[in-house]
Amino acid sequence: MSRIALIEPDWQHKDKELPERFIVKIVSQLAILQLTDDISKSTNTENNFDSAVMKEMMEVQQKRLHNAEVTVYSHISKLPKGKVPSTKIYYTKKFSECNPVKGYLIMEYFENLRPVHIFENVPVQPLKKALRAKAVLEAMSLKFTPEEKSEFPGNMLSEVFGEMFKEHLAKDMFNMLRTSASEDIKDKVDKLEKVYPELMDLVWADNLSEELGMKPVLCHGDLWSTNMLWKQNGEDVSIAALIDFQTAHMGCPAIDLVRLFSSCLSGKDRREHWEELVEEFYGYVKEEVGDMEMPYNLEQIITTT
Numbered sequence: 001m002s003r004i005a006l007i008e009p010d011w012q013h014k015d016k017e018l019p020e021r022f023i024v025k026i027v028s029q030l031a032i033l034q035l036t037d038d039i040s041k042s043t044n045t046e047n048n049f050d051s052a053v054m055k056e057m058m059e060v061q062q063k064r065l066h067n068a069e070v071t072v073y074s075h076i077s078k079l080p081k082g083k084v085p086s087t088k089i090y091y092t093k094k095f096s097e098c099n100p101v102k103g104y105l106i107m108e109y110f111e112n113l114r115p116v117h118i119f120e121n122v123p124v125q126p127l128k129k130a131l132r133a134k135a136v137l138e139a140m141s142l143k144f145t146p147e148e149k150s151e152f153p154g155n156m157l158s159e160v161f162g163e164m165f166k167e168h169l170a171k172d173m174f175n176m177l178r179t180s181a182s183e184d185i186k187d188k189v190d191k192l193e194k195v196y197p198e199l200m201d202l203v204w205a206d207n208l209s210e211e212l213g214m215k216p217v218l219c220h221g222d223l224w225s226t227n228m229l230w231k232q233n234g235e236d237v238s239i240a241a242l243i244d245f246q247t248a249h250m251g252c253p254a255i256d257l258v259r260l261f262s263s264c265l266s267g268k269d270r271r272e273h274w275e276e277l278v279e280e281f282y283g284y285v286k287e288e289v290g291d292m293e294m295p296y297n298l299e300q301i302i303t304t305t
Contacts (some may be wrong), residue, residue, distance in 0.1 A: 001062055001246065003028040006109065020092060021109040027066045045181035057163050063095040064153055065160070065246035066103040070094050071151045072218075072245040073105070075140060084133045085241045087229075110240055114232045122237060122264040124273050129239045130228065131281040134220065134256055134282055139288035141218030141250065142295060147252055154270045156201040156221055156249035158173050165200060185220050207305060208252040215295035221247030223256040223261035253296070254304035257281065261305075 007023040033050060037099065042049035048054060070092045076084050088108035095103045116122060141149075153159055165173075174193045179190055209216045220227070227244040230237045257278065261270050282298045289295075 001029070001032060001058075001065065002026060003031060003182050019090075019109065023087075023107050023109050025105045027062050027095075027103040029062070032058075039176050042197060043176045045172055045179065048169055049228065054169075055092065061160050061163065063103060067094045068152050068248045069245040070103075070105065071148075072137075072248045076137075079136065079140065083136050085239055087241050087243060104280070110229055112231060113240065114230050114237060116228070116230045118225060118263055118266075120225070121266040121269070122225065124265070124269055124277065126233075126236055126238055127260065127264055127277065130223065130242065130260060131277065132284050133239075134223070134243055134253070135281060135284035135288045137220070137254060138217040138285055138295065139290075139292070142289065142292050144217075144218075146234060152218070152249045154250070155203070155206040156247060156251060158203045160247070164204050165202075170196060170200075183247065206251065207254070207256070209296075212252075212296075212300050213305060214252065214300050214304070215293075216250040217253055217295050219249055219251045219253060220245060220256050221249050221251075222259065224259045252304055253301060257301075257305045274305065275302060278302050 003026045005026065006021060007024055008021050009018075011018050027303055034056075036047050036049040039045075040050075050057075065230060073086070073089045073092065076086050077089065087110070089105060090108070091100065091106040093102060093104050095101075131235065174189060174196075178189045204211075208214075223242070228242055229240040229242050261274055261277070265273070276299055282301055286294065
């Protein structure tokens with residue numbers, strides 16, 4: 001949903017410490033349209049993402065998501081340095097009535113990063129830094145005013161992803177997957193397509209906190225391995241920064257925990273350690289919340305995860 005540019009500026013009359021490199025993140029549909037076009041051509045299927053209706057819908061949602069990300073970085077900048085591992089933000093531009101077409105962020109460039117892909121497993125210990133950061137963000141959100149809360153989408157899953165996973169788009173997605181998949185997993189694609197409607201109760205997921213009596217808190221919304229910057233630390237990896245807060249919203253904290261555990265941990269580690277990690281996370285939340293009222297109890301967060 002964005003274009004990322006690495007800028008190596010030729011500073012003129014440099015009279016203060018300025019970065020040798022920096023990143024500009026620009027809101028754009030070009031990347032997703034190129035991806036879906038390539039898949040459509042290779043699988044000989046229709047690309048519904050290229051329709052005028054879809055482009056218009058994506059534009060509306062992209063602007064909302066970009067503004068939400070800028071808001072999160074603004075809140076993080078007010079925290080003590082190091083409370084949340086994050087990129088340094090040099091400048092941001094939100095979309096508005098006066099600025100309908102140019103939304104971007106200018107941020108720090110990290111050297112010597114190590115990508116962690118979805119097929120890689122992360123040890124349990126490095127994930128605890130992400131859990132601590134999530135606890136800090138949740139505690140911070142308990143102090144939000146109603147106006148600050150309103151800057152985030154109210155029903156993130158149903159309003160944003162609901163548009164992208166309508167029946168005809170989902171059908172195209174499965175057709176693309178089935179066409180490009182190897183023979184040994186095509187039957188699994190068929191099984192997934194059959195149960196897919198039961199998994200996509202997005203309204204229920206949006207209302208999960210209220211249904212269980214939990215107070216909605218700030219969630220990253222897309223907390224998985226590629227939305228964190230990693231560095232090699234001996235034989236292990238460590239988290240350098242959490243990034244990509246476009247889907248930040250006020251919701252159920254389990255949304256982040258499930259994504260984090262599913263994308264980073266091996267099946268064995270997830271089964272053996274998920275409850276232990278949830279309990280440790282709850283301890284972090286208690287520490288960060290301090291004298292404020294807890295947004296939920298341990299049983300609730302274990303049940304939802």
